[in-house]
Amino acid sequence: MTALPKRRKSARRAEILAAAREVFLAQPYEQASIAQIAARAGCVVGTIYGYFGSKRELFDAVLAAFYDALIADIEPRFALIEGTADRLRFLVARHLQITVDDASWLKLLDREAHGGEAYFGSKLHQLNRRYAQFLSRTLADGMTRGELRADLDPQMARDFLFGGVEHWVRGTVGRGRRTDPAAVARAMVAMLLAGWAAAPAAKAAPWQQLEARVARLEGRARPAARARQVQEQR
Numbered sequence: 001m002t003a004l005p006k007r008r009k010s011a012r013r014a015e016i017l018a019a020a021r022e023v024f025l026a027q028p029y030e031q032a033s034i035a036q037i038a039a040r041a042g043c044v045v046g047t048i049y050g051y052f053g054s055k056r057e058l059f060d061a062v063l064a065a066f067y068d069a070l071i072a073d074i075e076p077r078f079a080l081i082e083g084t085a086d087r088l089r090f091l092v093a094r095h096l097q098i099t100v101d102d103a104s105w106l107k108l109l110d111r112e113a114h115g116g117e118a119y120f121g122s123k124l125h126q127l128n129r130r131y132a133q134f135l136s137r138t139l140a141d142g143m144t145r146g147e148l149r150a151d152l153d154p155q156m157a158r159d160f161l162f163g164g165v166e167h168w169v170r171g172t173v174g175r176g177r178r179t180d181p182a183a184v185a186r187a188m189v190a191m192l193l194a195g196w197a198a199a200p201a202a203k204a205a206p207w208q209q210l211e212a213r214v215a216r217l218e219g220r221a222r223p224a225a226r227a228r229q230v231q232e233q234r
Helices: 003-026 035-040 045-051 055-079 082-101 101-114 123-144 154-171 181-194 206-233
Strands: none
Touching: 003 045, 003 055, 003 101, 003 154, 035 045, 035 055, 035 082, 055 082, 055 123, 082 101, 082 123, 082 154, 101 123, 101 154, 123 154, 154 181
C-alpha cells in the first residue's frame, strides 16, 4: 500500500521538473518565478517547496537532469569507439547536436556559464567538469597511445576545443544558420590534429633534381650561344 504514494511523489517531482525546465528555457533565471512553474505544473507554490528548498535548488535539479540524460546517452557509445580521432569527432558532433536539437539550451547554458565568478564552484561548473571527462580521457589516452604529442597540455587542449566550439556555435546556430554537426566535427578535428602550418615541401627525387639542374644549365647556355652567334655574324 505504501508503494502508490511513493510512485505518485516521484511522478509529481518529475512533473515539477518538466515545468521548471520549460520556464527556465523560456526566460532568464532572474525573471522566472516559482509561481510560473507551479501554474505550469498544475499545483500550488507550496507543493513545489515540498520538493525543492529554493528556486536555485530547483534550477540546479533541472541542470542535473539534463546532464544526466546527456551523459547516459554518450557513455555507452563512447565506450565502443577506438582511436583518438574517431572519439574526438564523436564528442564534437554530439556537443554540436545539443544546440541543433534545442537551441534554447544554448542560451541558458551560455547565460549561466558567463555569470562571472558566481559560475566557478556552482552546480553547472561541477556538471560541466563531469561532462568534460570524456574529452579529458580521450586526450590522455591519445597521448598514452602515441596518437597525440607527448608534450600536449591536456587542459589547454580541452579548453581550446570547447572554447572554439562555443564561439563557432554562437556565430552559426546562435544566428539561426543551419549546420551539419557531423561535417563540422570532421572539419574541426582535422584542423586540430593537422595544425595550421603548411605541410613541408616534398623533397624531389634524385632524377627530378638532375632534370632541374640540366634545365638551369640549358637556360644559362642559350643566352651564351646566342651571344657567340651574334659575334660570329659580325
